Amino acid sequence: MSSAPADQLLIALAQLNPVVGDVAGNAEKARAARVEAAGQGADLIVFTELFIAGYPPEDLVLKPAFQLACRQAVEALAAETADGGPAVLIGSPWVEAGRLYNAVLLLDGGAVAAARYKVDLPNYGVFDEKRVFAPGPLPGPIAFRGVRLGVPICEDIWTPDVVECLSETGAELLLVPNGSPYRRSVYDERMNIAVSRVVESGLPLAYVNQLGGQDELVFDGGSFVLNADRTLATQMPNFQERIRLTRWERWADGWRCETSVRAPLLQDDEADYAACVIGLRDYVEKNRFPGVVLGLSGGVDSALVAAMAVDALGSERVHCVMLPYRFTSNESLSDAAGVAEALDCRYDIVPIAEAVEGLEQVLKPLFDGRPRDVTEENLQSRARGTILMSISNKFGSMVVTTGNKSEMSTGYATLYGDMNGGYNPLKDLYKTQVFRLCHLRNRWKPAGALGPDGVVIPENVIMKPPTAELRENQKDQDSLPPYDVLDAILERLVEREMPVASIVAEGFEAPLVARVERMLNIAEYKRRQAAPGVKVTPRNFGRDRRYPITNRFRETV
Missing domain, CATH: 3.40.50.620 (HUPs)
Structure with missing residues (x-):
């Protein structure tokens, strides 16, 4: 590593609690967070997956009126970035050429400067994204003020392909918006996946996760940053809203996030x-x-x-x-x-x-x-x-x-x-x-x-x-x-x-x-007639385990 950084970037990570369907309310929450990030001197604020819609929107996202409301909210936020304040990286449903995508949009300079679409749509357990979204193409990095940002979306880091493509096309760091729900043992799983992608790509990674309850699911936050050497640069708490400013420096061998607060996580x-x-x-x-x-x-x-x-x-x-x-x-x-x-x-x-x-x-x-x-x-x-x-x-x-x-x-x-x-x-x-x-x-x-x-x-x-x-x-x-x-x-x-x-x-x-x-x-x-309730195990009744009521199969001992 050289003796001094050649460049700096201040990135705010927004671990917040959106409400599904409250497009106006979620946009206002994003505005307030951007104002806070601006006060901290941020160049960019990163929100979570489908933040404008709330996650998971399920079949609500198929309504044309809802799609339009989300797009208009994003475009209004984009126009506000003409003020010279922080750019915004935010998740939203996005229709392009007649196809509906799970998208992340870069808002900068008064416009929607770039869009990237989720490639790997999960369709297991609590997830049904193939039901509502079209898969995006393998992405290249987003050019942002002289930095090439790789933006894989949630499930895109659970297999190597998307990050490999980003690395090969010149990404310098990875910003990962997530809607990852809580379940026991999820922290080790997330960290192991993130470490694998860091090792394979040689790139630092910021993992930004949603917070809050949505019907049976609870999103626990627990956002973190890993440097390219796999060291934990910052750890945000779980089950608490936070906006955390991270300081990045470009050295001869790449970008590195300055070590800051590493909050202990609630476990078990x-x-x-x-x-x-x-x-x-x-x-x-x-x-x-x-x-x-x-x-x-x-x-x-x-x-x-x-x-x-x-x-x-x-x-x-x-x-x-x-x-x-x-x-x-x-x-x-x-x-x-x-x-x-x-x-x-x-x-x-x-x-x-x-x-x-x-x-x-x-x-x-x-x-x-x-x-x-x-x-x-x-x-x-x-x-x-x-x-x-x-x-x-x-x-x-x-x-x-x-x-x-x-x-x-x-x-x-x-x-x-x-x-x-x-x-x-x-x-x-x-x-x-x-x-x-x-x-x-x-x-x-x-x-x-x-x-x-x-x-x-x-x-x-x-x-x-x-x-x-x-x-x-x-x-x-x-x-x-x-x-x-x-x-x-x-x-x-x-x-x-x-x-x-x-x-x-x-x-x-x-x-x-x-x-x-x-x-x-x-x-x-x-x-089938029971009230919904919080999912904490790897397999809950309802979203995870869907058995027929009429069912004559019985195992023999």
Whole structure:
């Protein structure tokens, strides 16, 4: 390396939270960020993939009116760059020659100075981009004030071809706009991919990722810069909006980013908890609900959801309702009250006996002569669901449902009862992790959480045996295997798609594995009617795992 740099470039990385479909709002957010970047002396500000539209826009992007609105917003932003301030690199849908592209546009000197189109359109897991976009041609670099910028878009760096083309055609550094959603282990995967492209190309790389919740997906940010020698020049935090100015210098052997703040990243259970909070917060905020209401049973699931809701929205926007029946224990009443008190949120008790017994009386002529069974148990759950939905209708708050992934997997939930609701932050968390997150929240909370410090879920809530309390002395494990065993089997069936025989070969009892696999299969019709919820595992129910409801295939053990 020579003794002094020959040139400098100041690039602002914008890790922000756009709203799908809010073209005007996203453009205003970009304007405000550009003003901030200008105050820092930036030459260029880089936004994330499809920032103007919000990501993922799904079939909304096929509407001609939406395409036009996005183009007009980009052109208006471009005109403003005639002021001599920072240039803008921003993602947007872009129609050219009758084809719709996932594009990144360089706005500079009052015009759209360059456009590059995403080449590698992902079509797996949560992604369906081949459904809506045309693939772009292999790109060359963008000329920007004497620098040749390579701009691969998100998936374009997950295989070597696009970066190889950019390197061979003279790119000097790589700026990568991303819409990469959170899932466990994603940080190592991203970093390994980025390092591979840096090693292959010999070019430094800035990875700029979206932040915020969009329906089931949470975008965690975590943007970073790698120099050509693979050193980490800067690391932005995850789950927080940030604009970070990076200083680049051109030396004899190429561009190098000056080392700056390297924020620690939340990992594992902490990252999952933060993802659930931001997913719930953004679902409520972006859909303009005034707050949320939930049934607080005294159990661990509803207690964790209440804590997440208060962390997301503040205690004044969370309404907890205990809905007791004759099987509700005094312990549950006390525990529910303790959770509400610790979280300082509104708490009401609405007994459901009259509703349940009224339904039983209405059905008595039809059910005459038949023994009581799960039907009567489900009436309790459905009465609760109706009451919560009525509170939602009257006051406008969204019902948050509280079922975990163990229950969603096995069908241990009641349609139009405890499954009622608009959103479920626990939907992709197994029961064993629910317990872990309760312990975690009692000693820690993420940055920006609005709930109180310290213990918010009383120890007795966590330690007592789980129960739906729909009959005398009922326990979950009257109907389900122990959760540590159940969750281990489910993780193999759902996340890993392991054959039943392979799971048995690992030491699990064959009849138990067959039983769990059967419960998983026959509960698909319930899952299709479940509320959306935060994705945290590599394979969630909904966007990732799409099984037919009518399905006679069964594995033999």
